[in-house]
Amino acid sequence: MKRLPDISLTVINNAQRASIFMIALVTLSACQPEPASSISMGGILGDSSSQLNQYATVTPGYQLSFPADHLSHDDFRQEWWYLTANMQTESGEQLGIQWTQFRIALAPEAAQSAISDLDAANPNALNPDALNPEVLNSEALNLDSSNSEASNWATSQIYMSHAALTSSVAHQAAEKWSRGHPELANVSAKPFTAKLDDWQWLSGSDGLFPATLSVATNEFSYQLSLTSHAPMQLQGDKGYSIKSADAAVASYYYSQPFIDLSGTVTRNGKQEAVTGKAWLDREWSSQFLTKAQQGWDWFSIRLDDESALMLFQLRGANKDLPAFYSARRMFADGTGRNISGDSSELIAMTALQWQQTASGRYPVSWQLRIPSEQIDVTVSALNPNSNMPLSIPYWEGPIEVSGSHNGNGYMELTGY
């Protein structure tokens, strides 16, 4: 499981005022009851779940297909393109970078297009088929292109991007927001492009690779070439990744753990060449967490036997609620083994060391054990202060792995 919490439910407790606002903005607008003019049972019962129903849902058996599924799925509530990398400078310094583009729907796409198309009296808008995500997607696209009057500004999607650069002594993070707009922030095909202003993933093909990734902030910037020849790794059941033992919440989730990277990093006005390995995660859903879940601890690890390990636990909202574990050992030929369940026999995770950061107290060192894979490693942060003091505060940074295997990777800690 990766990344951004269900924006509507968690993390609000320790969020800053600013982030409360943004989250409130996202949830309030998404969850507010319908205006009195169209009173319905759904409106009267109007909690988040009533509108949640209007978003597309994640179901088992969906066949992921590429490159189509690299693009955005606007009928789902949340989605992200998430790259982390462990790199070395020419002088041998270890660096980590992160780039993430989040998409958040402010309102269900179907309902939205129905409203905005009422004027135009477009029969498609009221077609029940429009609620089918796949139909809707193509319909929505058609609508946009056929209706020449529709403004590119009109949107129900907003985008947020995070970027970070971490060394053992410094951790810099930045954030950008934008409404969805073809010129400003979106994900588009031919060639594949994910962008928010000047933070851009530009592919040379319809697929994700080869690509350049450029990010520039006031404090740092990086420009990276990314290549990968390994097949995509579908997490969970062919990309259907459950997030609770009862499968009440799930996401579509695939990864590319085997990316070669080279490029330049600029910090403090100084440019340096870097090489390293990167990891991409793609995930989308309409609901990521149940109300009983507090947050997660997520690891992406490249082991020294050329395999990779994705591992996470979703913690319960209180001590009595059991955590949910999931992991996958992956190989460059596209094969892999899932390890999942809520028994600590299969996956054991123990926090070893905590760090008080400006945005909270995080467990920055872990003991990870997966007996079935003969993995028993200790994970420690390259920089324990890799907290992200952004709209939604969390911890994300490069890690070093030692024990039964050596290696490196990334760790993400949320909900603390």
Added chain:
Amino acid sequence: MSSLAEIRLSLNVFLAHYKHAPLQAGAILLGIILAVTLLIGVKSTNENAVRSYSEATELLSQRASLLITPNPGERYLTEEVYFRLRQSGISNALAIVSGLAVDPEGRRWQVQGSDLFAAINLQTTQATVNESITNDENTRQQNNLVNSDIPIAKLLAAENILLMSQSLANKVAPNGEFYLQDPIDKQKPIKLEVIGLDDELGLGNAIVADISLAQRLLNQPQQLSYIALFDDPESLINQITQRNLLQQQANITEQDQGQALQELTRSFHLNLNAMSMLAFVVGLFIAYNGVRYSLMKRQKLLVQLLQLGIQKNHLMIALICELTLLVLIGSIIGFILGLQLSLWLQPMVAMTLEQLYGARLMPGSWQWQWLVQAMLLTLFAGLLACLPLYRQLTNQPLARISTKIGQVSHLIRTHRIQFTIAISSLACCAIAFPFAKQYQVSLGLMGVVIIAIPLLLPLTIYKISQWLARLCPAGIWHYMIAETKELIGPLSLAMMAMLLALTANISMNTLVGSFEVTLKTWLESRLHADLYMRPASDKILDINDFLDQNDKVTGIYNQWTINSTYQNMPIELVSRDLYSTKVTSSLKAQTNDLWSEFQSGNQILISEPIAIKYGLNLGDSFSIAPFTKALSITSQPITSQPISSQPNSLLPTIGGIFFDYGNPKGQVVIDQLFWQNIGLPKKPKSIAASYQGDVTELEQLLVDTKLIGTAQMYNQAKIKQQAIAMFKQTFSITMVLNSLTLIVAAIGLFSACLMLTQARQAPLAKLYALGLSKGQLRLMTFVQMQLIVLLTCLVALPTGAILGYLLINKVTLQAFGWSIAMLWDWHAYIRVVVIALTTSAVAIAIPLYWQTRKPLINSLQQEAL
């Protein structure tokens, strides 16, 4: 007894005295309260306006550091520029489109659209930045935004939703619905849902929409009015120019921390400040009068205290303590009332500023410093006024128990000194005025005149009543007039305040009345056509053709306009056809060969405000960017000649100065041929037509052609109506302050009369004992006092006229650059006199009735005066 004990004892005695006579303390407090109220009311209004200019933010967002604006002569820029900026990493940018939309009734509304998501997000970022310094104000605004129900999802999805301040929403869309014409299909109104936001968010009278909707409402797809940027301006300019991000599609305009607006509105605020100072002075007169009266009443008490062995300087300190305490209490109450007053004044000021200068006011705020300032000012003025009195009292010979303080001879001496001071300062002003070229100086001199005028009053009235007394038959009438002289002393302060208020009122009336007449006459000549049109630029030629074909159209006049600046003053560069130029420019001054030189492009016309502001005269060369740009290009071929020898020889000179009223921008008029020669936009901006017949008929014909909407047409009557309305607005605030001053003066008169009648119980009782009836006594006192008021009004007549003259010919001319022909309005004068007599009648009658109701004979035993 220790000194502290002596002071405490004196203060205790004073306290007991005031307990016995609360009216006296009340009168002093009243004066201070009124003075501070008006001072603070206007001060907070002004300060808030100035703060609004310098902190003016983009609607619902933060303050921009740099603006990207359309090219000269264009109203919009393409949104491609915005995309380029964002794609090159300038993310703290806000795209804004604004313009006029028309409702089904034909009223025009300014609609502003921006990327509301970016706007709110920028504001949030700003708040996060400020979090470390815990800026309370920002937090407050922040919370307002969080709590407000901005339906961002619907707004971004281009649903028909407008945002307004709650107060505007209540006014224009009480049921939450608002209709605007569809700019494409004019017959089809668009229904819009209105969301009222907390007034604190500072939307003012703006109507805000998301850009997705606004571009549609304004029919400006893919167009922006400007782009606001929020980072460090210097690095932004570097980045933009180095990467050529604008590609000649737009311009960079640096924000000036509201200096331009401050510049524009300075005279307006100065006007307000001057009025508030006047009111403050009037209030202080009342307070001083109160202090004087209470000292007069306590004269015996003070002597007794001295006789008891209290040292002079201790008594003095006690008196100063008493004054300080009264000032403290009065200032605090006045401060609170003043803030209340400013709440009431601010909408009025906001309206003026918004209509006249396009400035938005932010929600009011106030500072404790104002209270301290007001207190210190009041205390200083109070001490200055009272110290001589205190000294005089504490220096009395101990043996004197007699209570005759205001001996007539002594008073006359004071009056003479006052009169001499007044005359000499007036003389100085008379000499200095012709040399005062700046309105600040003129205003200062006027302040001296205002102080001098009341000082003239006591002796003048004294002399007049002396002269009247000689005319009167002997007996009771003679006694009455003769005794009036005695009243002048105690009443003089209240009368001075009254005189000030009257004079100010008369002069303001004169100014406003004269201006209205001047403006109307000017509009008559300025508006020579019947219908003025400002269509979309691509329609203008079609409209011209259409008008050309209509037989009833007797004249078509084109006008070309671009905005420019002259020494930081925003100006409009205008060109019309020669006939229109000749007819519409009412010239203040012109050269002999104006029109031939004008046509050859050697001379230009400038508006009076520019001429006055920059001291320009006929024959001066005039340089603005469009001229120099064009001339540097055309002068390139003749490089063989040294251009530097006569750098200004190519620049046009000023051939005429024309009157221009109410236009905050300066205006420069050049010939059409010259316009074309220097390469300015060829297409006219607006077009006007003379029409034989009902102009509404022509309007309808034009609407039917679909070339132009009613919103883009203004007929002559409509313009006149708007101009007059705007003008009235400009002066409404001053008139309100003026009336307040008059009210304050009336209150002062009331309190003075109250105290005087109380003091005159003994003489009245004597007359009663001598056989006069109560009715006669009442009539006599009443006539005496009304006589003084009437005399004051008479004095106010010439002084008001002088002040009016100075206001018109010095201050307004220099501050606004408007020549106004002074018109004396007898009606207004008589009205003011009637108001003054009526208020004083009430002010006299009530205390008089109270006093004479009691058995007068009892008063006979009271110690006189």
